[in-house]
Amino acid sequence: MAADTEAFVDGTADTAIAGVALLLTGGISLLGIITAEAYHPDYATTQEISDLGSTAPPDPVSYEPTATIFNSTMLISGALVLVAAYFLYRVGRSRVLWLPLGIFGFGVFGVGVFPGNMTPWHGLFALLTFTSGGIAAVLAARATPKPFSYMSVLFGGFSLASLLYALALGASGPLGGLEFGGIERWVVYPLLVWVTGLGGLLLGEDSMNEANYSSS
Template sequence: METGRARALAGTALVGGGALTILGFVAAEALYPGYSAADQRISALGAASAPAASQTTFNATMVLSGLLVAFTAYALGSVYERPLFPGVFAVTGVGVVGVGVFPTQTGALHYVAAFVAFGGLGLSALAAAATVRGPMRYVSAALGVAELAAFVAFVSLGGGTPLGIGGLERWVAYLGLAWVLAFGGFLLGGVDAS
């Protein structure tokens, strides 16, 4: 695939996937009466105990977003010579798909997928920082470190913060999504990143 086309497709997929994920979270929350963003995890939106509309919205969002991330990894292989960055991003996409395919009631499969998705977003941002030039290198490094720090806090502290377990998990998710949207815009901006 030609580099300019690959960059445009990857950027479009990232911006689309990031926006889809945010809107999917918001829609699933609206379709779940009594849902608490502080007291419940994000994945509760797709659990068997959630209303059917919330389950369908959340799980479909995760599968579609994960497929967009996996497609982005494929396209990035035509943009960057270093295979580490697209490889880490591909694994992240598999994790995101897994969150939707294996809802929280599936136990270990869900938690492994969520771990891969969250950890993969932070590692993808750091891999991007090691790959690109210019200001996006620093933006990627900062957001990658912040997302991984929030992920460690989420795993170690759980609901033991004023944000609650759901609020702290949103720090992890939204820092990762901030990087996805920023990097997508970077690719679409046509900045020489190779």
């Protein structure tokens, strides 16, 4: 009985840690981007998000403290997603949940390590982040209950569709008024909403498990 209790406590603790890490990811990412935008002397949301860290060559430009805020935000957010993926793996959750999530976290962390002036690495990690994030959200539908699974497909699918639009048409077509930075936000922000929602779901599961265990 003691062994069962210890296993239960360890499992719920792991789920709670993963949930907290993902909730923090959503909050830190959003606040970090907003803060970096506010400190940038000449920035518009029609610009690429990564311009907050540094613009691309041949004439890269970065401003402080904007660059430090943005790059640190990416490093912390990526690390938190990796922590969440690890604890979901440790607690025995489905591979379709933790593995794509871990790849997504690795991509976000890489964006922080390699700012926009470090080509081609920044572009590769940014593409990895966008692609793996959308796929992670869609695949999470197989490992999460309804109706959250429907929302995972919705947010992940919307993000991937926006990414395909950006790759195919760039800043042209019916969304041309958003320019590339605006379209990029259609890729990124749904993933931040999804990550935050997944964190809340995991914390809710943890609370329900504790309540059910206490009443048994």
